[in-house]
Structures are given as structure tokens and as C-alpha cells.
Amino acid sequence: MIKDTYILGIETSCDETAVAIVKNGKEITSNVVASQIESHKRFGGVVPEIASRHHVEQITLVLEEAFQEAGLEWDDIDAIAVTEGPGLVGALLIGVNAAKALAFAKNKPLVGVHHIAGHIYANRLEEEFHFPLLALIVSGGHTELVLMKEHGSYEVIGETRDDAAGEAYDKVARMLQLPYPGGPQIDRLAAEGKLSIDFPRAWLEEDSFDFSFSGLKSAVINKIHNAKQKGETLKPEDVAASFQASVIDVLVTKTVKAALQYNVKQVIVAGGVAANKGLRAELEAKFANMNTPLLIPPLNLCTDNAAMIAAAGTIAFEKGIRSGLDLNANPSLLLK
Amino acid sequence: MHILAIDTSNEVMGVAILKENEVIGEIVTNIAKNHSVRLMPAIEFLMKEVNLIPEQLDKIVVAKGPGSYTGVRIGLTTAKTLAWSLNIPIVGVSSLEGLAYQGRFSEALICPFFDARRGLVYTGLYEFIEGQPKLVENEQNILFSDWLDKLSELNRDVLFLSPDMEKHSTMIEEKLGEKAIIPEKTFHIPKPSHLGMAAGYHKPDLTHDLIPNYLRLAEAESKWLNEQRDTNNG
């Protein structure tokens, strides 16, 4: 009989202190997330120093809860996986140093994990992967198309050249004076609005899978300014709907094109913006007519969590990848 | 009784292992290098040198600040996680108190301080009475010139200890004249063994509750509080 593998995952790259234990890379035995969102709301966005302060206060509490929830002991744990980047450096440092202390104290292997690899592997907690697969990652910090030919191998075929999609959402939400975090607010408003404004779509070069959202962001800001100067009133619902349509149009079109070009067996959507109802609906509609299955994880696995880090860490662990006790946080770590 | 003492709260990195009241190993560096990369390897190296395994540790002592926010958090995260996972007590000691301990045989008042930029320092005032450190004036983040004016009013000898002495010694001598005692350079480098000894005067903390001693709000937070005050008054 083959022994089960239990990986402890730690994620502190932004504003969630998270610890999880995952069995065989596919099954969640515990998944604890201490969100700081309420604390950052008053600042209108994540303040890095405040995030780091919360992480150091929460980390051992969250660790303890993860073990209690799983009903496991240290002897059951095979390795410790931690997000080493990208993210906020001060925030990452808490997870990385906690993981190193555990690896030393409990004499366990340590595995550094890329945050985006984690987002992709959130899907494997729901369904087994079939290669090659295409992953669309959309979050506050990332907009990427990643091609995977096998476990643990990542080829970035497209990425944003300026703002991440989630960043554009937050900025437009601020223009519309919506509370933080803006993404879900725009998604909600968009459902009630009309596509009355024709915002630009940045297609870039014919063969490129890259994205750009800064032009769209400026167009929205200009539209709101001009309307104000002329004394016209724009319905926020219509601005939200038209903005969201532009973002989704580009994301979905490029994803479909890449899926066809690389003849993939699965398309995966990951990252916080994967929770966006408009995006989910449009992707589901497009892929319903295609032979490629579309995987979108449940909401709690779209946002940052540690189960996804443990899931990605399981693959790295099985491949023999190890980090030393000199592991550092790397805020601009590349996905390889 | 084996104690592991850790200090990464300022530029000096220190790791010491004490057996009862005896230092059996100590690593101190006074260079500008990354604490996050070097701390765990230093602990691992020292533990190996003194032939200890993690399960043989009985207590963790950590410098909880003030100092570099990031440095303080690296030490505290490491120390808290070690204490929690090994299920042993932890004691957080003020980085200033650890430094003050190095003046314990002086009759004078002891003023440890760390530079906090823009003329500010983190400081406090200590006195050793029958060998025990007593806090005479609360630790605070204050303009150094204001602090020195206060000290000169006390009209007592004051021993100054700080790794940032070079930048501030002229002002100290100007304000306190002959009342100022500034020892040679080696005394200004905090030693983790002394931090470990200072911890003997403190009860253990609850691991989950131990938080950094920043002595200062995050910038965004103090700005936000000021804005709230303005709106409430306006």
C-alpha cells in the first residue's frame, strides 16, 4: 500500500494569513484563512505595513487551527510548502520564516512555491488535471495565460504589460466611489447596467496573448471626467457594465484562441477575479460550444488560500524539489 | 535548561544558546546583511556546534523591538513558530532592555537607543538596582534632542549605549557634558546572550499573544487617525 502524502501549506503573500493541510495533492483536510480585509477597508486598499503586522499576529493561531481542523499530528506531515513569491515582501517574509522555523523544529523538508502555481493547483483540489492544459489567472496582481504540458511545468504564454485586470477593477471602482474591494461591486453593478459606452479593447499584436488594461482604465477615467465637465450624468451601472464587457471580451477571446492554438485538454480559471460572475458566465457560454472542459474552482478556492499552495507544493515535493533554510521571500519571483 | 535567544530587531544579528546562566554558544554579526536569509542557517549551525537537537530546547527568548519593523518581525515570527511547534515557553524582551543589560554594573542611569531617522530615536531609561533592570522612563519614539533635554534635567550620570552612537555622540556631549558616559564601541553591540539573561526577569508570554514592540503606529494608520480627528473636530 502506498502511504498518503500530507503537505502543510502556508500563504501570506498579501492580506490573508492562511495555513492548510492537503492529502495527496488533491484532498483538503484543513484550510484556514484569516482575512484582513476589514482592517484594510478604511485605507481603501491593502497597506503593506499593516498586512505584515497582522500576519505576525495571526501566524501561530492559524497554524494551530489548521492542525485542529485536520485532526492530524506532526508525524503525519511529509513536508512544508510556502509561498516564496511573488507578493508583498514584508508579508511574504512572515510565511517564509514561519515555514523555515517549522522545517527546522520538526525536521521536515521545505518547498518554496510560486503563488500563481498555487492558484492553478487550486483546481486540482476539485478535478484531476489532463495535459496539455491552459490556465487563465486573473487577480488583483496578475493577468496571465499559462500553458502546462505536465505537472509542475509552467510556460507563461501571455501576461499583462501594465495593470493586472483586478487592478483596473479597483481603480475604476474608486472612480465610481464604490467601497473597497471594488471588483465584486463592479460585477454587481454591471449586472444591472446597459452596454451604452463603447470602451476600447486592447488586442495588441495579432499573435500575442499578452494583455493591457491601462488604456481602458484611462478611457473610463476620461469618460467620467468629460461627462462631469459637460454636466451630464453617467449611470454608474452603465459604466460598470461597459467597462466589464471590455475586460471580459479580451480575456475570453484570448483564452479561447490560446486553447485552440495549443489544442489543450482542459482550460482552468484561477485567481480572485475568477469569482467574477460576468467572467464566469461568458467563459461558460463560450466553452459550452467547444470540446474543451472548463474548470472554475469554487469561490473560496479562487481567492488566496493555503490549500492551493499545499497542492502545488505536493507536486514540487514529489519531484524532489527542496528549499534550504536560507529560503528568502522573492516579491518578483518568476513562474518557471 | 537550554535557552535559545534570537535578536534580528536591528542591523546586528544575534543568536545565543544558554545553559542555565551560562552561554554555550553565540553568533553575533554587525554587518548590513539580510536577516531573513541568514537567521535560520545561523540557528541550525549553532545548534549543531553545541550538539543540541530542537527537542532539547526549553525556552525561546526573542528581541521584540523596537527597531526595523521587518527585522523585528523576522525574529518574532521565527521565535513564535519555534516556541509553538516545540511547545515550549517564549519570552519577548524589549530590544532596548537587552542592550541596557550591557550596562548592568554601572551606577549611572542607562540610556539605550536606536536611531529612528529624522532626528528621532527609540529609547528608554533604565537603572540597575541590586542587579535587576528597572525601567525609569518609559520606552518611546522621541526627538533625540528633546529626550536629551529631559535627561540633563535629572542631573545624574547617564550611560549611553547604542549601535548608532557615531551619529549621535556629539549631541549627547553637547547636551549632557560631563554627565554623559560613552563606553568603547564593543559595548554598543547588543549581545543575544545578554538578552537571554535579561529574560530571566520576565514571565513567559503567551505564544499567540506575543506581538512586536514597534513603539510607533504604521504610517497609514497614524495618517488615518489624524484624518478621523480632523473630521470629528471640523
Ligand SMILES: [Zn+2]
Ligand atoms: Zn493570489
